[in-house]
Amino acid sequence: MTVRSGAAARSGARGRPGAGGRPGGVARLVVRTVSEVCVTAGTLIVLFVVYVLFWTGVRADSAMDGEIGKLQDQWSTGPVAAGTPGATGGQPSGPGKQPPYENGKSFAVMYIPRFGADWSKPVLEGTAVDVLKKGLGHYGRTARLGETGNFAVAGHRRTYGDPFKDFPRLRPGDAVVLTDGTTWFTYRIDRRPYRTLPTDIGVIDPVPRESGYSGPGRYLTLTTCEPEWGHSHRLIAWAHLDSTQPVERGRPSALTG
């Protein structure tokens, strides 16, 4: 028995290479195909990382420059809309006096000196994914720029140009300056960025919850994601309207000084 089976095994072992090298060839083909698939998958992943980290930024930077250029053209040539609230020195305008911003269109430029002297981003109406690829997004239900209430804006922290990359560096007193073509609005941050859950929509209320503000006012809220590459939380910054000045009087001191 043992002799027989040993002989069979030996003959089988001898039979394999004798059969035209096919079993070995199949194994080689399988190993080669599997490794080729692995290399392909690795290349795909590297390409996707390049896309997310680099290419979205390139596309977003050109889109944001385009939006700012469009706004500046509009402001320098077109008739300037008269009487933005706040420009007249602080009379609260009645609700519904101004038409709502047009969805998906840019209407203001934001400057935050803390993020760099040359940091400027367009603000568009709406917070849809496509809108946030072209700049910062204004929450549609919240107040207009400079109005009583809460002017709330969302932006990417990472990818698409990393507009809010340095968000945690915001400190009380930091200026957030916006212009709509007729008026400069200077908001001042009131506290360090606040970390909350994605469902906490009270942070963009007219009087934001947890902000420390007790009564109605002209507030600004910035929101972005937290942690930097994740989506488990949100990071919030609140500011109040500190001063306004018409564009004819030049840039506000927060930008020049």
Add this chain to the structure above:
Amino acid sequence: MYGWIWRHLPGNAWVKALVSLVLVLAIVYVLFQYVFPWAEPLLPFNDVTVDRGMGAVR
């Protein structure tokens, strides 16, 4: 896989190399233009708002 493709490309080695280069560039273009923009929102970097649920209702 790649060996099979190489064997089925027409022409001599130079022509094959040129055709493969064009193929690679075309695939990268399709990925960057269509596939990655579709796949990227499935990742969490886009969630920067606090009212995503409300936004879906509106």
